[in-house]
Amino acid sequence: MKQNVDGTVVQGLGDSKGLPLRAYSVQSASESASDCPDLGENPLLLFTLAYSELIEAIADTLFPPNEVVDSKGKAHILKASTCRIDRHIHFRAVWQPPFGIRIQLALRDLTEACTKRFGGCHFAIAKESERLDIFTQLQAGALPPAQWTTTRSQTDTFNSIYEGVSCGLLTDPGYGGNAQAIGWYYTRFMTIEE
Numbered sequence: 001m002k003q004n005v006d007g008t009v010v011q012g013l014g015d016s017k018g019l020p021l022r023a024y025s026v027q028s029a030s031e032s033a034s035d036c037p038d039l040g041e042n043p044l045l046l047f048t049l050a051y052s053e054l055i056e057a058i059a060d061t062l063f064p065p066n067e068v069v070d071s072k073g074k075a076h077i078l079k080a081s082t083c084r085i086d087r088h089i090h091f092r093a094v095w096q097p098p099f100g101i102r103i104q105l106a107l108r109d110l111t112e113a114c115t116k117r118f119g120g121c122h123f124a125i126a127k128e129s130e131r132l133d134i135f136t137q138l139q140a141g142a143l144p145p146a147q148w149t150t151t152r153s154q155t156d157t158f159n160s161i162y163e164g165v166s167c168g169l170l171t172d173p174g175y176g177g178n179a180q181a182i183g184w185y186y187t188r189f190m191t192i193e194e
């Protein structure tokens with residue numbers, strides 16, 4: 001939720017549609033990375049709540065909250081994470097194995113680089129400025145070798161993550177993401193009717 005300048009509260013569409021709130025690792029008191037899975041040990045860990053939380057944190061970083069106005073003039077704050085992009089990525093990883101391999105490697109490499117760059121801090125619990133920093137460096141291919149130890153391209157990794165998240169945001173809801181078409185409202189492709 002966000003407060004307008006006049007003090008009125010603006011609810012996210014996910015709240016007004018009754019979508020359940022998700023429990024994020026970022027809300028843990030200890031802010032420990034111990035609950036964040038290691039895809040290197042078991043690639044099937046992509047299908048866990050911790051990786052769903054990672055994907056949602058990535059979504060909110062790449063697509064920050066957006067204020068949209070419905071047909072009656074009421075403002076709504078929409079968050080990409082309420083679109084269940086994680087479901088789209090999980091389902092697509094199953095029906096398109098090459099995508100599944102690419103996204104799993106990309107998420108694992110991002111996680112490893114983030115923990116090295118920020119002293120063990122996982123992306124899901126990193127500060128917003130740290131999240132933006134690592135994505136800026138990753139997109140430019142500028143992470144130093146001490147933080148990027150794989151031979152895979154940094155820009156390819158960023159592109160795989162961005163493509164997976166943006167597809168999940170804008171896909172037809174039948175493909176797992178874009179829950180209740182929130183992504184279409186987020187991009188103003190459709191107008192919220194109340």
